[in-house]
Amino acid sequence: MITLLAPIIVPVLGALGYVVAGWRRSTAWVSAGSAVLVLATAIATALDVARSGPRTAIAGLLRVDALSAFMLIVIGAVALLATIATPAFLRAEITAGRATARTATRHSVLVQLFLAAMALAVLAANLGVVWVAIEATTIVTAFLVGQRRTRAAVEAAWKYVVICSAGIALALLGTIVLNYAASRAPGGAVGLDLAALAANASMLDSGVTRIAVVLLILGFGTKAGLAPLHAWLPDAHSQAPAPVSALMSGVLLSVAFYAILRVKVIADGALGTGFARTALAVMAIASLLVAASLLLAQRDYKRMLAYSSIEHLGLVALGAAIGGPLALAAVLLHILGHGLAKGVLFLGAGRILQVTGTSRIGDDQGGVRGLAARHPVLAGCVGVGVLALIGLPPFSLFASELGIARAGFAAGMGWVTAAALILVLVIAAVLVGHTSRMLLGTPPDGPGAATTTRHLPWPTAIALVGGLLACATLGVTAGPLSSLLHLAADTLVGAR
Amino acid sequence: MNETLFVQLLDLxxxxxxxxxxxxxWRRELVVIIHVFAVQGAALAALVGVLAVHEDSIELGAVAAGVLVLRAGVLPYLLRRALASAGEARRETRPLVNVAASLLTAAVLTLLAYAVSRPLVELAPSGLMSPATQAIPIGLTVVLIGFFVLVTRRRALSQLVGFLLMDNGITAVGFLTTSGVGLIVELGVSLDVLLAVLVLQILTARMRETFGDTDLDELRELRD
Amino acid sequence: MLGLLRKIRRTGRVAEPAPPSPVVDRSAVAAELGGSVQIRHVDAGSCNGCEVEIGSAFGPVYDAERYGARLVASPRHADALVVTGPVTRNMAEPLRRTYEAVPGPKLVVAVGDCARNCGVFAGAYGVAGAVRDVVPVDVEIAGCPPRPEAIVEGLRKLTGR
Amino acid sequence: MSLVAVGLGGALAAGVLTALAAVVVPRRVRSAVAGTGTVVTGGAGVMAGVGAMTGSSLSVALPGLLPLSGVSLTLDALGGLFVAVTGGVAVAAGVYGISYTRSHGLDARGVQVVFPLFVVAMLLVPAAASVGTFLVCWELMALFSLLLVVAEHRHRPEVAQAGRWYAVMTHLGFVAVLIGLLVFVAHAADDSFPALREAGRHLSPGAAGLVFVVTLAGFASKAGILPLHAWLPRAHPEAPSHVSALMSAAMVNPGVYGLVRVGFDLLGGGTLWWWLLVLALGAVSAVYGILQAAMSTDLKRLLGQSTTENMGLVLVGVGAAGVFATSGNRVLAGVALAAALLHVINHAAFKTLLFLAAGSVLHGTGARDLDALGGLRAGMPQTTAAFGLGALAASALPPGTAFVSEWLLLQALIHGLPAPGATGGTAAAIAMPLAVAAVALTAGLAVATFVKAFGVGFLAKPRSAAAGNAHESPPAMLVGMGLAGVACVVLALLPTLVLPAVGTVSGVALGVGDPAVSGAVTVRLAGVAGALSPLMLTLALLAAVVLVVGAVRVVAARRARRAARLWDCGGGPMSARMEYTATSFAEPLQRVFDDVVRPEQDVDVTHHEESRYLVQAVEYRRKVPDRVERRLYEPVLAAVAAWGRAGRRLATGSVHRYLGYGFYTLCAVLILVAVTR
Amino acid sequence: MSALGIVGGVVQPVLIVAGSPLLVGVMRQVRARLEGRAGPGVGQPWRDLRKLFGKERISPRGTSEVFRVAPLVLVATTLVVAVVTPFVTTDSAVDPVADLFAVVALLALGAVTLALAGLDTGTAFGGMGSSREMTILALVEPTLLVSIFALSVRVGSTNLGAIVSATLHDPVRVISPVSLLAAVALIIVIVAETGRLPVDNPSTHLELTMVHEAMVLEYAGPDLALVELASAMRMSVFLGLLANLFLPWGIASTATPIALLVGVLALIIKVGLLGVLLAAGEVFLAKLRLFRVPELLAGSFLLSLLAVAASFFLA
Structure with missing residues (x-):
């Protein structure tokens, strides 16, 4: 019970603490502490679930199974990375005059609420509550995206809220339609309880469920950064402060996708695997195509990372479309690996922005160039992070991409998988090209150069290196996590 | 309430x-649009009220009251406040699709909504709820029109209204299908919508601070 | 091709019969060469008259090659230098270097009056001197230009054939 | 514990420990520690490889590693050969690296940590026994090598560019291998090689052909085969030299390994056209590679291009083996494959030597451009000797190292003309002579190329101050070169030490019982009346030299040798600018192959300001672009760039547009749902 | 290693070394006579060699061991070829070396060392000569090997002894189109390899037209003698190879003195005749421009390829 509620309550308490005490030297690490607690309870929950199956709390409003537990771990892990780097980040922002202690306080409060909302989203037993929680993340993060209050930040925040709200409204419509279908199920009203829906999926009217599933996938897909309603993502992720970008890219997208995974179980039960598979595969390929198209001529490294998130969610969607234990386990592993790697990269990108003052990828006119010469550790982490991101071993993204591809070919989706792999290849090529332009070569002299030679703050360094090490370790061996992975995948497959 | 009256009121x-x-x-004056939106909120509340009376549900009646307060009171108030601080720009400048074409599109969207909602309508059992179910396409149409407003209107405030239109439509569909999706969810959704509107209102203000105007086509700094 | 063949048959041998050997006493160096003398020709400032005659001496009619003399492309391959013309200032050093480049035992033949005593160019401002003023000369062939027969005769003194 | 287990385990342990040690030890001793560790790793690899080739084998399954796939390793004879080769190269490169890295500022942690790991990854590729394992080792190898390639990015802007090319092309190759193997796995019970082997027997010809062609593309790109070679002459030269050696001598081999493993072992031989394709690719690559090398003036780039050539020759051998095997001539197939594998070994030996020597030149002069080198024999005699030995080997002249393998290859090709009317007879009758011609042309051009490289680079007079001040490399580098040199000499004189084992390996790979090649001193071929003894040839040559020296002593006059000026036509001192350069040396060949290489020449005449009749300077530039690159890569790159420009229109910044994407999709999907109920 | 082989291994090199300057003499004499000149006599090359051996050795400054060793290697490679190739006897003294590829490669090795020596001097001419020599070598190699392919296909071996014996036992083969095509191709190749007209002019003094001569411009005395001897030997070896590959009759297949004598005489006659023909042919030819040479070689390559095709399709 407590472990179930803790991931929601701890951040809320953290937020309250910041509201009361404000952000200062003594409270700077509270958010990290709350992330540690979230992670710890997540692990405890996972162990518990693995041992004794799903649990519910608060009159069946919260429910945790292996999948939820896994998602909690993802939230906790990435949140830990982000919050470790946060104090140094905020301090640097304040030093640079881009933020005040008030901004920092608000930042910390909102981040805590953000964590709480995400935890609620994965713990909620009711699809409606999932929706509420996910929409809540939009509201909470809107001001985080607009934190800098520059033109670009306000613009990004507006687009973020409008597009996401519009998109997720479709999911609400879908939820309502699904509720309607459930209420008309022959075996008696089912309601919006996820487990009940999954168990009774075959009872649902197929005509109505089709509409509901389409709307749900489109709607939650918006929040997960999948095409066609992906366009908020690069703006928001590039404008948000680095730790927030890390959280948004690393977990928020996955949390939204978690909802799609839940919906897919229902859809598979009600409509057979083909329907959701087609929808997801189309969206996956479209997302990959969009990401590739916009990465090719990309000039901003934070946007580059954002588009890469679209790409990875596209891969995840492809994995979900493929279905089956292997693909779904790979999808989950991919979510975790991507969260860690992308978290590291956004933190690194934030640091690069702080030391260079520009978010342009280096070219003849300026931008970030020759970073490795001036900031070897930072550049090394970002470089290795990008290598992890393009799916090179020993990082876990390799294992998960391999798993998805293997399952894809085995499931008779060879052509789609091959097309996706080729798009991923193009994206990898582009990422490597852009990153190498930033990191390698002789550092430029004169204005726009990476002139500040301040050292990487040690917490940031720990976050960067730790995240990469975690990602690599996962790629070498998932250890005890692998049974959780399979358990979670089984919750998605077993309902069929 | 007898069945005929119920149907009449519902249809109304x-x-x-x-x-x-x-x-x-249709209209381009923002003040008028906000008024119209308030009327729609009232209509929605009426719809819920009719359903509440029809089902003799006090709970639903309370919900109807809540809907009335939120959608005909609070939200229009917020919109008006946003408009008041908007200063000069009180009219929707040329929308991306002109009014005539918009209206034609609305007609097409209505047809689409009817076509799409056929399975929903068919699923309804004959009897108690059937007249409500017949009206589902209207809710869907409102959703689509709201989305269309969102896509074609240049003012921040009109977009806000578009979003709320969608939301009203969704709520309507919700009540028309199953008389709501449970109290907690309903509350959560309403809270979310309220907060979203608040957030958007604040952002509108900030936009005016930084951009000086709220023509959304000014927002083109972030691009590739 | 057939035409050429016919021509060859009709022409037959054009080389004139060899005159009697002029060799009285060969120098020790010449004897060491044993009937095979490779020649590097150096034009040290000649008017090209002597070159024309050297050309004829190696042509089919006089056929100096039959006595074992042969023109070569490099002083490294040569046993003897055939020097023509008065040695001009610019050619004095090259001539010396060419002489240096020839592996021993080696000989120098000065062909023509200019090479022997600067001829009409004697005392001219660009002339460094006769060949013997620059490198040791073993055989001198007089004439302005010397007739091919004289050149052949001079060379036969080296080959001893 | 078998030799293989000890070796492979030792290599793994030594490599990882070395990497860890390189993190912690101080900079002073880091190069030495990393180098020594790499030597141990390589040595253990050799042990494992030799063990596997001589009969013992190893199978390990580690399901806990690599989530979702698991790791399983099996080292058999075929893999053993490649492991041994890689280990051997690593030993030489490791020793060499001790000094080289220290003197090139490469003793920062990055390179020293990655280098032993790179070796380990390469050692593991041939030991993989499942698709997952294979792919992970393959990519690890690519990752580590990529990190090593960009090690010197701060010094030369080309490095970053080379790194980009390499990263993209290697990933392209990986994706090809991935797709091919996964298509294969989809037809099998699981992703282990035994399961694939089983499935390979029942695969439909179409599916098998697809698997083969797609994986071939990947393997060919790793081996630097046309048209996927473009990265190789960029990446190999730009890496630090000991890494270049490892890449060019060892990292291209997994391409061959993969081809043999998938084509012969897993797919069971396939059909004729597969191998004709391989043969053609090999032949074209060989000729094109060496032609590019012949035009090249960059010493290391030249060596990289020569790698394409040699891998092309190997592929000719593999292709011929396939052609013979599919037309039933298993014995000859064994000979051809043995030739290919022996060439892999030989190439590894001499390419290591050459790259290490080129690195030594870089160390001694700081220059790679042949047009700026020359006269190095005075300043760096050992390096000159090493390069000379390597060049002799690479030119395939006796008593060089590659001579034996090319001889074997030609033997196989020459005997490949089947009796008229035999299956595949016509194709073979057309393919074999052309293959022989290609091999022969390659051999001829290789001679010209390496005469150029050695003659222009090391002999003659220095063409720049840097070359004039060349100094010999430190002992560790010399030892590294020495090791490679000894390997070259041994392989050249006594190929029979390895040939029987190689013959056995190729026999096993093809499923033939008898080894194709035998003999203790003389190489004898099974089923073919051919024999060659490189040792006797060399001895005969030495005897003849001694005889001639003696005879000259007797005949020639007792005169002292005189030192003299060079014959400069009596003119002023001959300056280095009058020498033939690498560019001018290659000019006649370039003219001959004008239509193939399409050189770009540019003559700029600058006139004197006062008068047009006085020339101030004449500038001649020549560039030999890679024509395949021009025709194939540039259009693709242009198309991708156009795609990128067009793609930017997707994100114009207009929120209406963004919402519109959703709205239109929603409408379309709703219509679709309504229509298709 | 049979007695026949050993005898051959002794007799052949002696014969080649002694006879090849004479062959050059004969060829020069033939040319001189056809040009209407008297000529220096057949013995003149020997006189030249004797004189050169008596002269001073010169080491140009800046040259290295490569320059000094090259003539030795050049002679040694040719000598090994002279020992192992079946010129007089069908058996070879060192059979595992008597491979056609090995022989070709050995001859190429000699050319390579000389080219390196040319580069080693660092003179413009040295570089030019070796550049041209290597270009020609690179183009000759494929023709040579494909011709060998054509010849060895029908025998099933590249062992020279085997090829010669096979032709000996099956004389009809000689008049096959395979042989004819291969022979023409080989003749062109030999002309190119030995530096004769129209590829190279052995008696030119003009540096711009030189190939072989340009490389050896720095050699003097005994070194030059070795180079000259070697090039004469290469000529004999190539002609001998040509003769015995296509017309092996007269070659000794037993170790009896008569057979050996016949073998020696046959070789002398065959090679002498070929030399005379070659020299006579040269009178009718002018030197080709360097960049026309590849056309010639391409033609010969085509012929050799046709020979292979013929050996398969017309067999």
Whole structure:
């Protein structure tokens, strides 16, 4: 019970603490502490679930199974990375005059609420509550995206809220339609309880469920950064402060996708695997195509990372479309690996922005160039992070991409998988090209150069290196996590 | 309440919903649009009220009251406040799709909504709820029109209204299908919508601070 | 091709019969060469008259090659230098270097009056001197230009054939 | 514990420990520690490889590693050969690296940590026994090598560019291998090689052909085969030299390994056209590679291009083996494959030597451009000797190292003309002579190329101050070169030490019982009347030299040798600018192959300001672009760039547009749902 | 290693070394006579060699061991070829070396060392000569090997002894189109390899037209003698190879003195005749421009390829 509620309550308490005490030297690490607690309870929950199956709390409003537990771990892990780097980040922002202690306080409060909302989203037993929680993340993060209050930040925040709200409204419509279908199920009203829906999926009217599933996938897909309603993502992720970008890219997208995974179980039960598979595969390929198209001529490294998130969610969607234990386990592993790697990269990108003052990828006119010469550790982490991101071993993204591809070919989706792999290849090529332009070569002299030679703050360094090490370790061996992975995948497959 | 009256009142409320949605599309003065939106909120509340009376549900009645307060009171108030601080720009400048074409599109969207919602309508059992179910397409139409407003209107405030239109439509569909999706979810959704509007209102203000105007086509700094 | 063949048959041998050997006493160096003398020709400032005659001496009619003399492309391959013309200032050093480049035992033949005593160019401002003023000369062939027969005769003194 | 287990385990342990040690030890001793560790790793690899080739084998399954796939390793004879080769190269490169890295500022942690790991990854590729394992080792190898390639990015802007090319092309190759193997796995019970082997027997010809062609593309790109070679002459030269050696001598081999493993072992031989394709690719690559090398003036780039050539020759051998095997001539197939594998070994030996020597030149002069080198024999005699030995080997002249393998290859090709009317007879009758011609042309051009490289680079007079001040490399580098040199000499004189084992390996790979090649001193071929003894040839040559020296002593006059000026036509001192350069040396060949290489020449005449009749300077530039690159890569790159420009229109910044994407999709999907109920 | 082989291994090199300057003498004499000149006599090359051996050795400054060793290697490679190739006897003294590829490669090795020596001097001419020599070598190699392919296909071996014996036992083969095509191709190749007209002019003094001569411009005395001897030997070896590959009759297949004598005489006659023909042919030819040479070689390559095709399709 407590472990179930803790991931929601701890951040809320953290937020309250910041509201009361404000952000200062003594409270700077509270958010990290709350992330540690979230992670710890997540692990405890996972162990518990693995041992004794799903649990519910608060009159069946919260429910945790292996999948939820896994998602909690993802939230906790990435949140830990982000919050470790946060104090140094905020301090640097304040030093640079881009933020005040008030901004920092608000930042910390909102981040805590953000964590709480995400935890609620994965713990909620009711699809409606999932929706509420996910929409809540939009509201909470809107001001985080607009934190800098520059033109670009306000613009990004507006687009973020409008597009996401519009998109997720479709999911609400879908939820309502699904509720309607459930209420008309022959075996008696089912309601919006996820487990009940999954168990009774075959009872649902197929005509109505089709509409509901389409709307749900489109709607939650918006929040997960999948095409066609992906366009908020690069703006928001590039404008948000680095730790927030890390959280948004690393977990928020996955949390939204978690909802799609839940919906897919229902859809598979009600409509057979083909329907959701087609929808997801189309969206996956479209997302990959969009990401590739916009990465090719990309000039901003934070946007580059954002588009890469679209790409990875596209891969995840492809994995979900493929279905089956292997693909779904790979999808989950991919979510975790991507969260860690992308978290590291956004933190690194934030640091690069702080030391260079520009978010342009280096070219003849300026931008970030020759970073490795001036900031070897930072550049090394970002470089290795990008290598992890393009799916090179020993990082876990390799294992998960391999798993998805293997399952894809085995499931008779060879052509789609091959097309996706080729798009991923193009994206990898582009990422490597852009990153190498930033990191390698002789550092430029004169204005726009990476002139500040301040050292990487040690917490940031720990976050960067730790995240990469975690990602690599996962790629070498998932250890005890692998049974959780399979358990979670089984919750998605077993309902069929 | 006898069945005929119920059907009549229900249809009236739904007609109000649809009409107000079309009016939002039609009119260009922002003040008028906000008024129309308030009327739509009232129509929605009426719809819920009718359902509450029909089902003799006090709970639903309370919900109806809540809907009335939120959608005909609080939200229009917020919109008006946003408009008041908007200063000069009180009219929707040229929308991306002109009014005539918008109205034609609305007609097409209505047809689409009817076509799409056929399975929903067919699923309804004959009897108690059937007249409500018949009205589902109207809710769907409102959603689509709201989305269309979102896509074609240049003012921040009109977009806000578009979003709320969608939301009204969704709520309508919710009540028309199953008389709501449970109290907690309903509350959560309403809270979310409220907060979203608040956030958007604040952002509108900030936009004016930084951009000086709220023509959304000014927002083109972030691009590739 | 057939035409050429016919021509060859009709022409037959054009080389004139060899005159009697002029060799009285060969120098020790010449004897060491044993009937095979490779020649590097150096034009140290000649008017090209002597070159024309050297050309004829190696042509089919006089056929100096039959006595074992042969023109070569490099002083490294040569046993003897055939020097023509008065040695001009610019050619004095090259001539010396060419002489240096020839592996021993080696000989120098000065062909023509200019090479022997600067001829009409004697005392001219660009002339460094006769060949013997620059490198040791073993055989001198007089004439302005010397007739091919004289050149052949001079060379036969080296080959001893 | 078998030799293989000890070796492979030792290599793994030593490599990882070395990497860890390189993190912690101080900079002073880091190069030495990393180098020594790499030597141990390589040595253990050799042990494992030799063990596997001589009969013992190893199978390990580690399901806990690599989530979702698991790791399983099996080292058999075929893999053993490649492991041994890689280990051997690593030993030489490791020793060499001790000094080289220290003197090139490469003793920062990055390179020293990655280098032993790179070796380990390469050692593991041939030991993989499942698709997952294979792919992970393959990519690890690519990752580590990529990190090593960009090690010197701060010094030369080309490095970053080379790194980009390499990263993209290697990933392209990986994706090809991935797709091919996964298509294969989809037809099998699981992703282990035994399961694939089983499935390979029942695969439909179409599916098998698809698997083969797609994986071939990947393997060919790793081996630097046309048209996927473009990265190789960029990446190999730009890496630090000991890494270049490892890449060019060892990292291209997994391409061959993969081809043999998938084509012969897993797919069971396939059909004729597969191998004709391989043969053609090999032949074209060989000729094109060496032609590019012949035009090249960059010493290391030249060596990289020569790698394409040699891998092309190997592929000719593999292709011929396939052609013979599919037409039933298993014995000859064994000979051809043995030739290919022996060439892999030989190439590894001499390419290591050459790259290490080129690195030594870089160390001694700081220059790679042949047009700026020359006269190095005075300053760096050992390096000159090493390069000379390597060049002799690479030119395939006796008593060089590659001579034996090319001889074997030609033997196989020459005997490949089947009796008229035999299956595949016509194709073979057309393919074999052309293959022989290609091999022969390659051999001829290789001679010209390496005469150029050695003659222009090391002999003659220095063409720049840097070359004039060349100094010999430190002992560790010399030892590294020495090791490679000894390997070259041994392989050249006594190929029979390895040939029987190689013959056995190729026999096993093809499923033939008898080894194709035998003999203790003389190489004898099974089923073919051919024999060659490189040792006797060399001895005969030495005897003849001694005889001639003696005879000259007797005949020639007792005169002292005189030192003299060079014959400069008596003119002023001959300056280095009058020498033939690498560019001018290659000019006649370039003219001959004008239509193939399409050189770009540019003559700029600058006139004197006062008068047009006085020339101030004449500038001649020549560039030999890679024509395949021009025709194939540039259009693709242009198309991708156009795609990128067009793609930017997707994100114009207009929120209406963004919402519109959703709205239109929603409408379309709703219509679709309504229509298709 | 049979007695026949050993005898051959002794007799052949002696014969080649002694006879090849004479062959050059004969060829020069033939040319001189056809040009209407008297000529220096057949013995003149020997006189030249004797004189050169008596002269001073010169080491140009800046040259290295490569320059000094090259003539030795050049002679040694040719000598090994002279020992192992079946010129007089069908058996070879060192059979595992008597491979056609090995022989070709050995001859190429000699050319390579000389080219390196040319580069080693660092003179413009040295570089030019070796550049041209290597270009020609690179183009000759494929023709040579494909011709060998054509010849060895029908025998099933590249062992020279085997090829010669096979032709000996099956004389009809000689008049096959395979032989004819291969022979023409080989003749062109030999002309190119030995530096005769129209590829190279052995008696030119003009540096711009030189190939072989340009490389050896720095050699003097005994070194030059070795180079000259070697090039004469290469000529004999190539002609001998040509003769015995296509017309092996007269070659000794037993170790009896008569057979050996016949073998020696046959070789002398065959090679002498070929030399005379070659020299006579040269009178009718002018030197080709360097960049026309590849056309010639391409033609010969085509012929050799046709020979292979013929050996398969017309067999």
């Amino acid at each position: 409320a739904c007609g109000g919903l649809l009409l107000t949605a079309v009016l939002v599309l």
